[in-house]
Amino acid sequence: MDNDKTLFSSLKEVLDTFKLCLSENKEVYLEHYVAGWRGLVKFLNCLGSVFGFISKDAVNKIKILVTHMEGENGSQYVTVQSMVKYELDNELVDLTKRGIHPESGCRTLLRLHRALRWLELFLERLRTSNEDGKTSVMCSESYNESLAQHHPWMVRKAAGMAFCVLPGRPAFFEVMNVGPPEQVVAMLGEALPLISDVYQITEEFYAQHNMLDLP
Numbered sequence: 001m002d003n004d005k006t007l008f009s010s011l012k013e014v015l016d017t018f019k020l021c022l023s024e025n026k027e028v029y030l031e032h033y034v035a036g037w038r039g040l041v042k043f044l045n046c047l048g049s050v051f052g053f054i055s056k057d058a059v060n061k062i063k064i065l066v067t068h069m070e071g072e073n074g075s076q077y078v079t080v081q082s083m084v085k086y087e088l089d090n091e092l093v094d095l096t097k098r099g100i101h102p103e104s105g106c107r108t109l110l111r112l113h114r115a116l117r118w119l120e121l122f123l124e125r126l127r128t129s130n131e132d133g134k135t136s137v138m139c140s141e142s143y144n145e146s147l148a149q150h151h152p153w154m155v156r157k158a159a160g161m162a163f164c165v166l167p168g169r170p171a172f173f174e175v176m177n178v179g180p181p182e183q184v185v186a187m188l189g190e191a192l193p194l195i196s197d198v199y200q201i202t203e204e205f206y207a208q209h210n211m212l213d214l215p
């Protein structure tokens with residue numbers, strides 16, 4: 001990711017990546033999931049250096065997943081489902097407290113998965129907002145309803161401060177580079193059900209394996 005010098009083009013292209021995430025039998029492809037997050041991080045970087053600590057954490061997690069995907073057992077890391085099965089069968093996941101597998105694919109993906117819920121809530125608020133809507137408020141409400149519940153006080157505080165510098169809705173839409181506001185709203189309406197599907201399928205799979213609280 002540090003070597004990824006390609007520039008952010010349009011949020012539509014990024015969100016379209018999530019369309020490719022689901023296989024016919026509703027498995028979640030890691031390659032496209034990771035590509036979606038890469039694009040989102042590029043977008044985040046356009047919003048200013050104040051988001052650097054968030055972007056850095058996301059990049060680290062993407063790198064961990066890519067290392068697994070490109071490693072000698074890469075064939076086990078094609079979908080979320082195959083990764084979970086492989087890591088559980090081979091006892092490669094710390095299930096109750098952090099131990100010898102601090103960088104398992106399962107715990108790393110869980111962090112991004114929780115962030116995907118934040119994204120879903122934020123995009124829905126953005127979609128239904130009016131032109132005076134404050135992105136900082138939408139962002140922090142979505143964060144409080146999702147990710148914040150998993151973050152310590154210091155992280156919540158730093159995130160809250162960063163949200164304050166988010167641009168207003170019109171400038172935010174400009175950075176998204178999708179077109180006029182009606183087009184942005186339509187694009188969000190198309191992207192949201194796909195993101196929601198990816199989130200729900202992952203959530204149910206993690207729940208079935210009692211993995212929603214991995215340390």
Ligand SMILES: CCCCCCCC/C=C\CCCCCCCC(=O)N[C@@H](COP(=O)(O)O)[C@H](O)/C=C/CCCCCCCCCCCCC
Nearest residue numbers: 011040041043044053054057058111112115118139155159
């Ligand atoms: C049209 C709207 C498009 C919005 C596009 C948003 C782009 C966002 C891009 C990336 C989001 C970052 C994802 C953050 C992953 C966070 C994972 C996490 O929870 N990490 C914490 C726990 O990790 P471990 O210690 O257990 O390994 C870690 O402590 C986190 C540190 C950084 C703070 C994370 C704050 C997350 C706030 C998410 C909102 C991003 C603000 C975007 C503003 C538009």
